[in-house]
Amino acid sequence: xxxxxxxxxxxxxxxxxxxxxxxxxxxxxxxxxxxxxxxxxxxxxxxxxxxxxxxxxxxxxxxxxxxxxxxxxxxxxxxxxxxxxxxxxxxxxxxxxxxxxxxxxxxxxxxxxxxxxxxxxxxxxxxxxxxxxxxxxxxxxxxxxxxxxxxxxxxx
Numbered sequence: 086x087x088x089x090x091x092x093x094x095x096x097x098x099x100x101x102x103x104x105x106x107x108x109x110x111x112x113x114x115x116x117x118x119x120x121x122x123x124x125x126x127x128x129x130x131x132x133x134x135x136x137x138x139x140x141x142x143x144x145x146x147x148x149x150x151x152x153x154x155x156x157x158x159x160x161x162x163x164x165x166x167x168x169x170x171x172x173x174x175x176x177x178x179x180x181x182x183x184x185x186x187x188x189x190x191x192x193x194x195x196x197x198x199x200x201x202x203x204x205x206x207x208x209x210x211x212x213x214x215x216x217x218x219x220x221x222x223x224x225x226x227x228x229x230x231x232x233x234x235x236x237x238x239x240x241x
Contacts, residue, residue, distance in 0.1 A: 087107065088108075102143075111126050113170075121141040123140075131177055138188070158175030161182070172188070173200075173201055185200050205221075205224045215240075219235070
């Protein structure tokens with residue numbers, strides 16, 4: 086999907102904005118310093134995962150290409166932790182990922198960190214205090230098998 090709509094709760098109305106340069110789903114999406122970052126995702130299926138990374142500036146109604154995600158994937162978690170976007174897990178062709186990579190918006194660069202102990206996709210991820218908590222998700226491709234695994238990552 087490349088469409089882009091914005092909801093104004095005060096006006097209870099939707100408006101159309103500039104579409105994403107490359108439509109995709111199952112992305113990692115979050116806001117950092119007033120810009121929306123859309124990282125990775127599927128173009129058609131998990132056989133066509135993307136490493137694309139775009140940010141959107143609402144004031145300019147403009148998308149910007151950013152340094153690509155080192156590991157193309159979909160169904161991954163994405164959280165803001167210590168001023169970086171951490172992306173973990175996900176799935177791709179014949180594989181579930183444990184990779185844990187972080188994007189620094191100030192330098193437009195990625196760095197690898199310790200992988201998840203239990204690779205999985207479709208997980209829940211949140212930064213609380215000085216930890217990234219990753220819960221649930223599928224340890225195998227597709228949605229038939231789910232886990233109750235809860236792991237936490239910290240830079241100490």
